Amino acid sequence: METLAMHISNGIINGPVAAAFAALALVALALCVARGRQDLDDRLAPMAGLVAAFIFAVQMLNFPIFTGAVSGHLLGGALAAVLVGPWVGALCVAVVLIVQSLIFGDGGVAMLGLNITNMAILGTAVAYLLIALLLRILPRTVNGLAITAFVASVVSVLVASQGFVLQYWLGGTTDVGSSLGGLAGTMAGVHLLIGIGEGLITATTVVTVAKVRPDLVYALRSLRPIPAANPAPVGGGAR
Amino acid sequence: MGAGHAHVLYRDRTSPVHRLPPEVKIAAMVAFTIAVVATPREAFWAFGGYAVLVVLVAAVARVGLRWLATRSLIELPFVLFAFALPFLGSGERITWLGLELSVDGLYGGWNILAKGTLGVLASLLLAGTTTMRDLLLGLDRLHCPQILTQIATFMLRYLDVLIGEARRMRVARISRGDDPRFLWQLRGFAAGLGALFLRAFERGERVYLAMVSRGYQGRMPEAWRDAGAATARHWLVAATVPLAATGIAAAALVLG
Numbered sequence: 001m002e003t004l005a006m007h008i009s010n011g012i013i014n015g016p017v018a019a020a021f022a023a024l025a026l027v028a029l030a031l032c033v034a035r036g037r038q039d040l041d042d043r044l045a046p047m048a049g050l051v052a053a054f055i056f057a058v059q060m061l062n063f064p065i066f067t068g069a070v071s072g073h074l075l076g077g078a079l080a081a082v083l084v085g086p087w088v089g090a091l092c093v094a095v096v097l098i099v100q101s102l103i104f105g106d107g108g109v110a111m112l113g114l115n116i117t118n119m120a121i122l123g124t125a126v127a128y129l130l131i132a133l134l135l136r137i138l139p140r141t142v143n144g145l146a147i148t149a150f151v152a153s154v155v156s157v158l159v160a161s162q163g164f165v166l167q168y169w170l171g172g173t174t175d176v177g178s179s180l181g182g183l184a185g186t187m188a189g190v191h192l193l194i195g196i197g198e199g200l201i202t203a204t205t206v207v208t209v210a211k212v213r214p215d216l217v218y219a220l221r222s223l224r225p226i227p228a229a230n231p232a233p234v235g236g237g238a239r
Numbered sequence: 240m241g242a243g244h245a246h247v248l249y250r251d252r253t254s255p256v257h258r259l260p261p262e263v264k265i266a267a268m269v270a271f272t273i274a275v276v277a278t279p280r281e282a283f284w285a286f287g288g289y290a291v292l293v294v295l296v297a298a299v300a301r302v303g304l305r306w307l308a309t310r311s312l313i314e315l316p317f318v319l320f321a322f323a324l325p326f327l328g329s330g331e332r333i334t335w336l337g338l339e340l341s342v343d344g345l346y347g348g349w350n351i352l353a354k355g356t357l358g359v360l361a362s363l364l365l366a367g368t369t370t371m372r373d374l375l376l377g378l379d380r381l382h383c384p385q386i387l388t389q390i391a392t393f394m395l396r397y398l399d400v401l402i403g404e405a406r407r408m409r410v411a412r413i414s415r416g417d418d419p420r421f422l423w424q425l426r427g428f429a430a431g432l433g434a435l436f437l438r439a440f441e442r443g444e445r446v447y448l449a450m451v452s453r454g455y456q457g458r459m460p461e462a463w464r465d466a467g468a469a470t471a472r473h474w475l476v477a478a479t480v481p482l483a484a485t486g487i488a489a490a491a492l493v494l495g
Contacts (some may be wrong), residue, residue: 033387045393045457046444050400091386091387108270109269109273204430209436236315
């Protein structure tokens with residue numbers, strides 16, 4: 001069993017494919033920056049920072065999965081999408097990846113485009129689409145929100161892991177031939193487990209925040225009628 | 240502003256590398272890594288050349304080689320894939336100590352190991368000689384969009400808030416009779432995760448509002464941005480390392 005990690009390090013994918021995905025990530029991030037600026041107000045700015053800090057801390061924990069040799073970590077795309085929306089959410093995950101690659105050498109700098117595409121862009125986009133859909137279908141209850149957060153996490157982690165398989169198929173530096181199917185299977189299996197763990201954490205966190213400060217949950221904003229005079233809550237609050 | 244927010248990897252020294260403006264160090268590190276990655280994997284000598292460059296910079300920066308070696312172990316989980324490749328790879332095979340290994344896979348494993356390690360060493364040199372504040376300043380001066388540096392600034396500031404709140408909650412649990420041991424404390428921790436997030440947010444929001452009321456507008460103070468920005472001389476000094484690396488990469492590409 002090999003250890004698979006979502007952070008692609010230097011040399012796993014060849015130069016041209018890495019460059020192509022870097023260009024893709026750059027365009028996507030530029031769009032997120034443009035759209036995210038409109039979202040980032042006095043309430044969202046500290047939330048974005050905290051979400052990024054939370055993801056940063058959580059990505060440090062590697063899940064040891066029972067068989068031993070396989071490990072992975074949480075991605076956080078779904079949490080970011082629920083709490084700060086798709087644009088700022090993708091930027092939060094991207095910031096985490098950039099800082100990790102610059103100072104921790106977690107994921108190569110030259111592979112940053114690939115990593116951002118998988119975890120920040122794909123992961124967050126899929127999560128947000130699912131959230132937007134599920135929140136409209138499921139009953140507007142605490143359980144509905146919990147299920148939404150859980151499902152979005154699981155699917156976004158799975159999709160992000162298959163993004164790596166796609167990139168490896170396009171430009172893996174070593175031809176693993178028929179093992180590629182095996183690679184896809186291993187990645188999917190491992191990340192299903194990670195996704196379940198991530199789903200539980202995301203659901204717990206989001207439900208707690210939604211119960212106490214529903215105004216902080218971006219995904220709920222457009223769904224409920226916002227009263228005309230809704231002053232931004234000042235710090236302090238319940239605790 | 241509060242403490243310099245030095246991170247665990249920062250080596251507090253004075254050296255020519257420490258004194259370089261952060262933006263030139265970031266640019267040099269990225270350029271060096273790209274040169275390494277672009278090198279064909281068969282050119283073993285080129286990777287030796289890069290290693291010499293790393294050792295030279297470490298010596299100038301007064302960063303110990305032992306520290307570099309220990310810290311670079313963090314990449315281990317990320318490159319273990321390299322050790323599987325000789326078995327997974329297809330094509331021509333050789334037998335070594337009774338193991339059937341794929342030649343392409345061996346090269347692939349070496350490729351990941353060498354480039355991954357050099358990349359980690361380069362980023363450790365950057366981290367060891369640059370504080371968090373300077374790193375963000377450097378990104379800002381490199382025209383990184385303001386929203387990104389803003390999120391990064393808050394992320395680093397709130398990391399301490401988050402860790403502090405987690406510690407306080409743990410003390411609170413213990414003082415109420417919880418007995419955290421190894422895996423069993425996970426349950427209590429997981430149940431408190433939502434509360435931790437909220438508590439950290441409310442503290443963080445107060446920090447943010449305090450900053451706004453003191454004139455924070457989403458950017459670093461002007462005084463920081465202008466003082467000590469890189470001059471042409473700084474750029475030239477820092478460019479020596481990536482230029483040498485590019486030279487090696489070009490030679491490796493030409494010679495094959």
